[in-house]
Amino acid sequence: MSENTVNQTLGEMPESAILARIFPRLPSSDATIVGPGDDCAVMQAPDGRFVVTTDMMVHGPDFRLEWSTPHQLGIKAAATNLSDVxxxxxKPTGMxxxxxxxxxxxxxxxxQIADGFHDACLELAPGCGVVGGDLSVSNTLTISVTAFGDLEGRQPLLRSGARPGDVVAVTGRLGLAGLGLAALFAGEKDTTxxxxxSAQLSPWPPISQGVAGALGGATSAMDISDSLIMDAGRIAGASGVVIVLDESALDDLAAHLAIECGVDASHARQAILxxxxxxxxxxTFPADxxxxxxxxxxxxxxxCADDETPHVNMGEGVLPENGWNPYTGWNGEIS
Ligand SMILES: [Mg+2]
Incomplete structure (x- = not known):
């Protein structure tokens, strides 16, 4: 293949030739009966049900090419969808x-985007792969993913399942991606x-812990995409309960994050929340x-007490639901 061919642009090639370059790089799905190449893929759904989610990343509000490599974009697009499953x-099966x-x-x-999908699936969700998709042209780079998953006979974990007495627990990291974003906004990419x-640009969430939590008796779940407080508030609201965060547990996380990343503890605590x-x-899990x-x-x-609405608190009273809003961006400062 000549150098000229390698550097060809999308507008210079037939779609079939573009796909012929991309398909071999994509991860394959163990649940595939008929893979890419027909009008639809055909996938197994042995449970008789499947979970489905979609998430779109638009250049500007969701990522910036001056910050992210295409490989990182592939990882992030895959990881955010796998996380919802x-x-x-x-268990994620296909996208x-x-x-x-x-x-x-x-x-x-x-x-390179395809390589990001490949690496994320291989490491985070072995057996999950890309079973189809579409290409189009736009001045704004946009990546849209729809992901599927297998409940393997279990009940789905809903936001509405938390019950009084349950323990609230987390798996994975908190605060890293927020600190990363603050550094990028501050123009400190080279010194951060x-x-x-990497937490911000190519997140690596604990995908297999979704099934582990379900098998471990979880009563409710969600992934923390917008902020701990905002997403805990969603579980509280859906379940009609109050979530009380343990101040000393948050202090421990903040102290660890501060030392690990060289930021002060209050800054780390804000990023975690x-x-x-x-x-x-x-x-959430039953206490026993x-x-x-x-x-x-x-x-x-x-x-909730008689006059109380569902919310999140931590010693100091109701916490503001600061976090990410797709139309207004971040509200609440973490830096
Ligand atoms: Mg989510």
Missing amino acids: AAMGA VVSIAAPKDTEVTFLE NPLLL YGGEDHALLM VALPPGFTALGHVVA
Whole structure:
């Protein structure tokens, strides 16, 4: 293949030739009966049900090419969708991926996105793969993913299942991605701890812990995409309960994060409470159940008093629901 061919842009090639370059790089799904190449893929659904979710990343509000490599974009697009499947207690089985890109985009750019999907699936959700998708042209690079998962005979983990007396627990990291985003906004990419940048640009959530939590008796779950407080508030609201976070557990997490990343403890604490995009899994478990390995207790669930509405608190009273809003961006400062 000549150098000229390698650097061809999307607008210079027939779609079939682009797909012929991308398909071999994509991860394959163990649940595939008929893979890419027909009008639809055909997938197994042995449970008789499947979970499905979709998440779109748009250049500008969701990522910036001056910050992210195409490989990182592939990882992030895969990881955020796999995380939603995990948050239902399901095992990811497949994804369909649609990308709209400017016609002067080099095909190698899409190949590197495909490599990101490959690496994320291989490590985070073995057996899950890309079973189809679509390409289109747009001046705004957009990556849209729909992911599927298998409940393997279990009940789905819903946000509405938390009960008074349950323990609130988390698995995965909190605060890293928020600190990474704050550093990027501050123009400090070159001097920031790489751990923070990779947490923001190519998150690596604990996907297999979704099934582990379900098997361990979780009563509710969601992945923390917008902020711990905002997402805990969603479980509280859906379940009609109050979530009480344990101040000393938060202090321990903040102290660890501060030392690990070289930030002060109050900064770390704000990132843990109000930063998003770490895609840690937040779950509730009955108090008499041992937490599965890798889960840390963060608080507990209590019933709403007569005049009380569902909310999240921690010693100092109701916590503001700061975090990510897709139309207004971040509200609440973490830096
Ligand atoms: Mg989610």
